[in-house]
Amino acid sequence: MYLLRLAIQSLANRRFSALLTVLAIALSVTLLLAVERVRTEARSSFASTVSGTDLIVGARSGSVQLLLYSVFRIGNATNNIRWDSFQQISSQPQVKWAIPLSLGDSHRGFRVLGTSQAYFEHYHFGRNRSLSFSQGQPFSDLYDAVLGADVAQELGYQLGTELVLAHGAGAVSFVKHADKPFHVVGILAKTGTPVDRTIHVSLQGIEALHVDWQQGMPARGAGRISAEQARELDLTPHAITAFMLGLNRRIDTFALQRQINEFTGEPLLAILPGVALQELWGLLSVAEKALLLVSVFVVLTGLVGMLTAILSGLNERRREMAVLRSVGARPLHIFGLLLLEAVSLTIAGIALGLGLLYAGIAVARPWLEQQYGLFLPLGWPTGNELALLAGIVGASVLMGCIPAWRAYRQALLDGLSIRL
Structure with missing residues (x-):
């Protein structure tokens, strides 16, 4: 214990350099822990982009491809699903709810999703959080649209804004549904998921847009059907892109998945969202590992700075070591003193780093959650x-042994003599 008090007093006599060393270690520890916490929470948030959904069903392709276009609105489906297939599967006794998804149109680079009221009732994200509205309400009319938070913010749209959808998913389209404009009736609260960059309309609205299309192009002249005329037609969908299922019992998930994958009506693929998300995260995890590695090297740089500071002060402290030897300190005590100084600096840096981390989280947490x-x-x-903190302390012990060993050797050689 007396060695620890002596180490602290020695550091207090060199408080300026000690504080700089502690600050360098603290900043590196803050960076390392911040990266680790963001990495962990980002993985958790990524894995819960969609939660509470037991199965996602689409045309037979790859699990990652199905996940990308149905959840992240990236890419396109290889084929559509017939409406009667959706009805047949969604009516199975194991199914509690079903959300149809129809993709293919866009507006100024934002994807348009055709769906049903079940989307706003059963779609969950994060830690089982449901969708909520910052303004307005779900669509009810044929030409109503609900915007994600990013769409409304970037385009400056408000309730009542009229928007014209375009055919295809590109940022620029030469084929627009100008004869059937939609009106904004709702804006969703921020979720931090692809929902924020999506425009939501009804399945019947998607059908109305294409009711007079022939061979992938709009009809011309007398073949055109106006927006009001479309209201009088049967707008039951013929096909959808994919659909999500929630089951009454999780234990039925694998049995229903196998049943869908063996569906005889058309080739379908059912995936477990959590499994597909982990597979996708594995493809994207190189960047997070590289960032964590950079943070580790930053911490090592801080510890090397501490080692440099202690080593550079050894020659100036030869008299101090000699005086300690004269009052009965043995070389092993000198070794322990220098080692305790290194560990004390590291522990102080860790404590300050944790304080900076929690202060930063407290300040930035509302903004990070909102944005x-x-x-x-x-x-x-x-x-x-x-x-990680234990590893930092262990590394400081190893690095502290270097100046401690040098001081130990000098204490044996010098005795009370001073070399200039």
Whole structure:
């Protein structure tokens, strides 16, 4: 214990350099833990982009491709699903709810999703959070549209704004549905998911847009059907892109998945969203590992700075070591003193780094949750974070042994003599 008090007093006599060393370690620890916490929460948020959904069904392709176009609105389906196939599967006794999804149109680069009221009732994200409206309400009329938060913000749209949808998913389209404009009736609250960049309309609205199309092009002249005329037609969908299923019992998931994959009506693929999300995350995890590696090297740089500071002060402290030897300190005590100084600097840096981390989270958490849907908890360090901190302390012990060994050797050679 007396060695620890002596180490602290020695650091207090060199407080300026000690504080700089502690600050360097603290900043590197803050960066490392911030990257680890953001990485962990981003993985959790990514994995819960869609939650509460047991199966996603689409045309037979790859699981990642189906996930990308149905959840992330990236890419296109290889084929559509017949409406009668959707009805047949959604009416199975294991199914609690079903959300149809129809893609293919866009508006100024934002994807348009045709769906039903079940989307607003049963679609969940994050930690089982449901969709909510910042303004307005779900669509009820044939030409109503509900905007994601990013769409409304970037385009400056408000309730009542008229918008014309375009055929295809490109940012620029030469084929627009100008004869059937939609009106904004609702704006969803921010979710931090692809929902924010999606325009939602009814399935019947999607059918109305294409009711007079022939061979992928709009009819001309007398073949055109106006917006009001479309209201009088049967707008039951002929096909959809994909659909989501929620089951009464999770235990039925694999049995129904196998049944859908063996569906004889048409080739279909049913995937478990969580499994597909983990597969996709595995493809994207290289960047997070690289960022974590950079943070580790930043911490090592801070520890090397501490080592440099201690080593550079050893020659100036030869008299101090000699005086300690004269009052009975043995070389092993000198070794322990220098090692305790290194560990004390590291522990102080870790404590300050944790303080900076929690202060930063407290300030930035509302903004991160609003802008990116990323929730950073203010809880105790996780197991992974404690392992990283233990590794930092262990590295400081190893680095502290270098100046401690030099001081130990000098104490044996110098005795009370001073070399200039």
